[in-house]
Amino acid sequence: MPGNCREALDVGCGDGTLARLLASRSGRVTGIDLSAEMIESARDQSKEVENVRFLEADFLEAGGRELPPGHYDLVTMVAVAHHLGTESALARSAELLAPGGRLAVIGLAGPGSVVDLLHLAAAVPSVKLLSRRRGGSSAPAKMPVADPDTTFGEARETARRVLPGSRFRRRLLWRYTLLWEKPRDGRH
Numbered sequence: 001m002p003g004n005c006r007e008a009l010d011v012g013c014g015d016g017t018l019a020r021l022l023a024s025r026s027g028r029v030t031g032i033d034l035s036a037e038m039i040e041s042a043r044d045q046s047k048e049v050e051n052v053r054f055l056e057a058d059f060l061e062a063g064g065r066e067l068p069p070g071h072y073d074l075v076t077m078v079a080v081a082h083h084l085g086t087e088s089a090l091a092r093s094a095e096l097l098a099p100g101g102r103l104a105v106i107g108l109a110g111p112g113s114v115v116d117l118l119h120l121a122a123a124v125p126s127v128k129l130l131s132r133r134r135g136g137s138s139a140p141a142k143m144p145v146a147d148p149d150t151t152f153g154e155a156r157e158t159a160r161r162v163l164p165g166s167r168f169r170r171r172l173l174w175r176y177t178l179l180w181e182k183p184r185d186g187r188h
Contacts, residue, residue, distance in 0.1 A: 012080030016042030023052040097182040105178040112151025
């Protein structure tokens, strides 16, 4: 998180778990999700948290009043970009970030090469261990799921093109992390 984070946006907030965590380190947090059921769950679980609000809306379509451009010090997405179209999700996030703001993405990607398949095969023991530790549950009930829209290579290339200077790293469990800081001059 950037120091002195005034406004954070959690895209695809689901049941609000990350938004609530961000609220302890940010002046105000907005969680947005298209799923009415997820927003209802987030609101129910967040009644005690004063500096978080939840918005049922389409992240790509929400207007300036709901999501003002150049406003957020931090935008987060966890397993969401592929639901929106990775390129569109990254470009929209860049529009909403304030100069010097940060984007943090944990994304999902599919295999596109033999190397990708080997990485995924090597992750199987970790997947099984983590699943067992979580009691076999991986997502809140009724959370929408979608297959990845890009391979690792395509996601990396999209990030380089849309967010120059971004840092992309492959992780276990078909995931990657993408970190980017919007230049202080506001361009990207």
